[in-house]
Amino acid sequence: MKNFNYDTDDLIVALATPWAESALAIIRTTGSGSIEATSKVFSGRSDLKRAEHNKMSYGFIVDPAEGNKIDEVIVAVFRSPQGYTGQDSTEIYCHGSLPGIKKILDALKSVGFRDASPGEFTFRAFANGKMDLTRAEAVQEIVSAKSNEAQSLALNRLSGGIESKINEVKKLILDTVSAIELQLDYPEDEGGLSHVPVDDILIAQEMIQKLLDTYNAGKVYKDGVKVVLAGKTNAGKSSLFNLFLREDRSIVSEVHGTTRDYLESWISLGGIPIRIYDTAGIRDASDIVEIEGIKRTRNIIDNGDIILYLVDGVLGLQPDEEDEFRKLGQKSNFIPLCSKIDIEGVEVPSGFLGISTVDHTGFSQLENKLKEMVFKGSYIKSGEAVIDSERQKELLERCLTELKLFREGMENGIALDLVAQDIKEALDCLGEITGEITTADILENMFSQFCVGK
Ligand SMILES: Nc1nc2c(ncn2[C@@H]2O[C@H](COP(=O)(O)OP(=O)(O)OP(=O)(O)O)[C@@H](O)[C@H]2O)c(=O)[nH]1
Ligand SMILES: [Mg+2]
Incomplete structure (x- = not known):
């Protein structure tokens, strides 16, 4: 230090x-x-x-x-x-x-x-x-939380949710380490290796795996999900963007090519922070500003987590967008939308979700579909300890690998002083998570991301 x-x-x-x-x-x-x-x-x-x-x-x-x-x-x-x-x-x-x-x-x-x-x-x-370090990390997370849920999860970590889980695992491993050390010091002791509680390590592995399983959901709450509105000009993207935001943020007009650059904003959907993007309508443009806007739009689409593709309900899917539509449709995170269904005669093609920004038909179904896609069924129970830090995740994975090596070593009858090394390394990983073992680099990297005054 x-x-x-x-x-x-x-x-x-x-x-x-x-x-x-x-x-x-x-x-x-x-x-x-x-x-x-x-x-x-x-x-x-x-x-x-x-x-x-x-x-x-x-x-x-x-x-x-x-x-x-x-x-x-x-x-x-x-x-x-x-x-x-x-x-x-x-x-x-x-x-x-x-x-x-x-x-x-x-x-x-x-x-x-x-x-x-x-x-x-x-x-x-x-x-x-x-x-400890898990609580210190939670301090910054709580300051930068972008939704109610993210704030509550960070608060759980701040009150030591992760620390106490790690300590439980640590205790199991420590018991095993002590038994091994005793065995190394007094090899002639009766009972031999049967004193080493290898089953505890199995339990420790399960506990670590459970924590690791919370990582994706935790990351969703922390970093949010990028949702991109895409489609041809005039399809109704900006109107839908405004409906998500519940304010007239993006300019809406019947002129094709109204939005020429992308706009982004944060919304919260059932506690999940969502970064939503309105983009320039895709078409064969000749204007250099619009061409640049469309280039940026493609970039945003490539980096989006979920794509909402709007097809103008009045016109239907146009020949010049079929390729784009098919290409994007291959992504698993693609929701095709048929817009303007309040207009008489508009029929929703199969596989599409119909939506109207005038009378809001289909909007709550769209919100539900988004939520489903974000979590793929893995909701977090309130009060659960959730990890969302890449640092913690990597250390837990390393710990798991070391424990696996240790158990394999024990099963294969590898010399006790060698397997003891693996289990001690596993313990060190946990020590790094809570900050008992740490380097200047780790600390510098972590604390420099804080706000001044925190
Ligand atoms: N009736 C009806 N009109 C809509 C609906 N959504 C959009 N519009 C109209 O369609 C036109 C285009 O809407 P925008 O939201 O500007 O479309 P856009 O996709 O952002 O268009 P660009 O920015 O040009 O790419 C506007 O005149 C809107 O009022 C809808 O659900 N129902
Ligand atoms: Mg627009």
Whole structure:
């Protein structure tokens, strides 16, 4: 941990709320001596230096040199080893004025604070043993969650859902490791290898596999699903895009080629964050702007998770789109839609889902079909520990491989000191997940993705 360039002893400060005009803003500080340092820029009825843990003090932030008032504030004090980081910390609740925030930050920097790097507060919490790595990862996930469900799943991880599952597995493996070590130390002991609880390893493997099975669903909640609206010009893509968003976001008109670039937006469908794209209608274009728009559209379609292909219900499938339609139809994540079915005489061809953006016919069926496709039947039960971090997934897979090697080794009568190596490596993988074993690179990579102030 020494090479990791986040110092854990100095005084850091950051704005924890967005850098924007608002009713209130929160500036947080941490580091040993941060309460004393904050008190140098605070003037109130009571002495901040003597404030108890978890207590609020009303007063003013003042310029430490001149003593001029900068803002009227409330300061919360958190004393080591309590509080988020485990170090002395303060939180300043001030007015959300940009010049005011800047003056407070400058005043704090003049008394010894420096700007915090991304994730530095959480890193200190981890370094001081306030949380393991799975919880630290969950902190950022909770901040960036894009749907109710994603937020709840992250909250479960933050409360230690993954950590406790990993610890259960770890306990099973540890029991086996101890039995092996005993056997290695006293090989003459009666009972021999029968003392090694190999069946526990089978249970551990099953538990890890169960956790791994939650990865895809977890990833869906975290990263969302890319849904692309595609089709010829005037098919009704932008109208449907607006219906999903429930706002007039994309321009709709009877002019062919209205949408020339793609638009994207986030929506939540039954808790699943969906990134939905409206695209330029596909046709033989001569205008260079439209040609570029269609090129981008094809790129978006190639990278989409689910394609909703609209065929104009009035015109039916056109000869010049048949190839495109057939090609896309080979993808498993393709939903053909027949638009404008409110218009008299429009008939929905077989295999198509009819939809109208005027009277919303077919819209809830479309939503259900999308949900079905996203989960392929594997819904997550609420309260279940779900992994969505690539890092955790890779480590669990490695752990599983090592356990398999260990069991094969035992079955094939490989020397005990050799199979012991496999099982210890499996244990190390679990240690890396929770952060007991870790390298500077892993930490740097993880915490640098955090927001400043977290
Ligand atoms: N009656 C009816 N008209 C629709 C429906 N959906 C779209 N329209 C009309 O069809 C025309 C084209 O709609 P858009 O949503 O702009 O079509 P688009 O596919 O985005 O077209 P481009 O941007 O040109 O590719 C507009 O005049 C819409 O009002 C529908 O469900 N029913
Ligand atoms: Mg459009």
